[in-house]
Amino acid sequence: MSKVVEISPTTRHEGHTKLVLKVNDEGIIERGDWLSLTPVRGIEKLAIGKSMHQVPKISSRVCGICPIAHTLAGCEAMEASIGCEIPEDAYLLRLILQCANRLHSHALHNILSLPDMYLPGTDVKINPFTPEEPVRTVALRIQRLREIAQTIGEIVGGEAIHPSNPRVGGMYTNITPRAKAKIYDLAKEGVPLMHAHMDLMIAIFKNWDARPTAANASGVEVEKTEKFGFHDQGYMAAAPLYASSSLDLDPQWSPERWTEVRPWDWYMGEMEIDLEDPSYPFGGTTKAGAKAWPQMEACTGVPLYDGAPVEVGPRARLAKYRDYDRKGAMGLQIARQMEFPDTLYAMMEAVDALDTSGSVLADEIPSGDGSLGWCANEAPRGCDVHLAKVKDNKVQWYSLLVPTTWNFPTCSRALEGAPWQLAEVIVRAYDPCVSCATHMLVVDEEKKVVAQKLIQ
């Protein structure tokens, strides 16, 4: 007899979600729904009629961990719609900004993941806040890496959180030779820190993968399953590091292959919770007798690529561009660590190539004729697609397909077969960013029905 247990809210990721899990007698998940409960903010709807220059600044505010992705994808979707090519030096500045953001974001995620993990070779769980060694050194290293990344982001982007420098047509300003040297020095300082950090993180995740059992934060030890966090969905990525847009000769993403279904068609129906565990950290699971209704409660649509959910993010990028094939939750975590070197090396190459006296704004910025343009920016968490139609400098239509939205249904599938007590470990492997995922307002006729259902 299967039972239903609910973890609400989930923790150590961005935003507000819950897990509704149908489990068998052994506590193994038979079907799991991971869904967003973050209030819808409606960015896409309120963008309509606004200036193409303002909208990317608004979408930046979708999320403060990866505002770079939304700013750049927003600007580049506008540029794709109006047919504007930006100067090389503007592109290089954006690339440095992208690298800086990925470095900081991945390092931040380590802090969120570490408490699930063990110091390799011991049964000691890692508390990133402990003043004791060896963890203290690791935490300080993560902080320094983030500081380096945010400082570089600030120099090229104008601001680390919600970058002010990018604009439709390029950048507002180039940087000075002094600033260029400063970036280079910071990146150089980061290289050995990053290598040491990456090696350690990979060792930690491999160690967890090899353990027969693992405990959650309250110390309840359960047996792990062999294929922990495996799923059979495909991968989607538009570039190894930066982005692809409809201006490219060979675009790496295609709007024709994208469809979207309603939570109603994808998530489980109404059910009663009949399993509870007051010892689950911290504060226990949802009380037995409560009702859950994922179809009605989920705040995101379900985007499909070629008719199926896909995984996006570090592993998708490595799988598509570098033949990476490690599966499961730890496979995804390890792929994320493997992205560290590129952030600093690609950044240093770009800084080398940058001409600080080069122009960073296109000579001509067309006002647009309403054509569809899109940009797929490879955000830290995966492919962040912005689609736009701009006419007379105004946004006529705007849509965001953000990484965590793609990952919600895929991750839900990846829960199957895992002990429910460790479900959050799988969720965290996706580095979810739920504010990012929950930005939409249904607009067309068919989807209006969903909106009404949600309001009832």
Added chain:
Amino acid sequence: MVLGNYKSAVAARSTDKGILSASQDGGIVTQLFAFALDEGIIDGAIVAGPGAEPWMPEPVVATTKAELLAARGTRYTISPNMALIKEATRSYGLDKVGIVGTPCQMQGLRKAQLYPIGMRDVPDKIALAIGIFCMENFPYQGLETMVEDHCTVKMESAVKMDIGKGKFSVYTERGGLSQIPLKLTHKYEQPGCHVCLDYVSNLADVSTGSVGTPDGWSTVFVRTKVGDGVWARAVDAGCFETKPIEEVKPGLELVTKLATDKITKNQKTVEARASFGVKADGSGKALRNPYL
């Protein structure tokens, strides 16, 4: 207290003839920044550089002595130097920022350091703030009218402007001098200056102005620990000729008098704002008071 807190006050001028050739008074601002740049105390300074129109300043981040020299002299119109304070730490890549400004700009700076609203990473990067004395300022069009209509000098022909001894003076390229009584300039003052309660840049590290010392010299207040350190080093390095302020005429007495006049007058304006309007019931209706 009208002169603010300070550790020492002196009369001084730069020992660098090159700086003095076009500085407003004793060349204190330009000399101190040039020294600080050389010594690595700052790696750039926000100054009022040349702008799009004659005598229209434009804030710039100066990282060379040449750029500092180009910014010498008083422009009696608004130069929003604080507008670059964040950018100096961004695309300019500065770690130790110098800035010169009027008393209100020093206030903005200190506020940004203590309450950094949208000013991330600015507070700890301010290395040297030099304040200049300021009785009042003028919008560009006001200045243009004063110079071109009242003084009948084309803006392009002016080489120096100065306010002192009750007069607004314009010196021309061809050696001419045109003066009008300050009384005539009052209507061109920037209205916001009428609620200003600071004359000698009380919140700067070092503040300087012309009043109190003879022509070609400056009155200098060394105020903070930072200011004291830089000033002492610069004097030791032979950057400045100094005299005890007590030995020069008219000295601090006049500075105190003018500061008191400014504050007393403007304090009245501030107070008058409390009953600027009338409500339907006849009671006073206030305009906002930023000091409350």
